[in-house]
Amino acid sequence: MYRIGELSALYDIKADTLRFYEKHGLLSPSSRSGSGYRLYNQDDSERLKFILRAKAVGFSLNDIADLLSIEVDKSNRACAEVKGLVDTKLEQVEAKLAELQHFATSLKSLSNTCCGGSDSAEHCSILEALESSDQHIIAKKEHHHFSHSGHKD
Amino acid sequence: MYRIGELSALYDIKADTLRFYEKHGLLSPSSRSGSGYRLYNQDDSERLKFILRAKAVGFSLNDIADLLSIEVDKSNRACAEVKGLVDTKLEQVEAKLAELQHFATSLKSLSNTCCGGSDSAEHCSILEALESSDQHIIAKKEHHHFSHSGHKD
DNA sequence: CTTGACCTTGGATTAAACTCTAAGGTTTAT
């Protein structure tokens, strides 16, 4: 069991951020102490890790709320629906993956080819390195507000 | 040569966004028409594609400005410095890649294992699927304001 | 039994990244 300060320290975020996520239905502590302190368990911590991961790779809190709703939604029904949601997100993730692999390749070739030592950096251009890129995968976001869960404290 | 409306249509963004990027030193049209219209060439278009790609995978405009500065910085000096910048970004990209691969794997197993048809979605939990995750790569951003290039129109 | 570091709330402020408005100039189509 973590208190808000402990959990926030664990992930190097502000306690305020945790309260913010709670207010917006992303992460609620599984229990409260007698005096009302938030108490987060290991599952809560995993969920937070998930949120931060997803955020780090460019998903909005809206997107993440959608993803997390899958967990809430489980048990006996709407399995096809769930699969649909997952597959949509999977497509987005794979598009991002393709982008990133492209980046990584470009950056690597930049790092290797051009900057071997104290040589001239004549061709140090990311755009040059990327010039052979032609998938325009650039993810279009659908943005439906994520405050759809009536949490209001 | 594209005018602002053409280029923005090409990438499904607002013309305003292009002006915004210009104001913040991310992308300037290579020329102007007699009457002052912005005229973007193919290189400008490539640069924009790069910006949107980077944005889509979670880099801030600050980060992107850093990346693009590599291009500006080329020719004969500061090669080690450039390499340092590239390698830093490469680390970030690879951290994001690892995150995303994790996501993709989890989502795939979710899609395959659990949701064959109209069965129970009892185990449809992303968190369950992600439970074996233990790298806390969650990128910490350094945020130095990106309006360091004195473009002011 | 009080000091200081925690915690609570609601509401204000910030920063990044757009997005829009107002006031006006340009271009193309009828």
Add this chain to the structure above:
DNA sequence: ATAAACCTTAGAGTTTAATCCAAGGTCAAG
């Protein structure tokens, strides 16, 4: 030649995601 659909600018407004503040309750150490 004039309307519709572009373009220009400066500046205000919006959204997202925090982050801070004020007023106060809680708890462990001296």
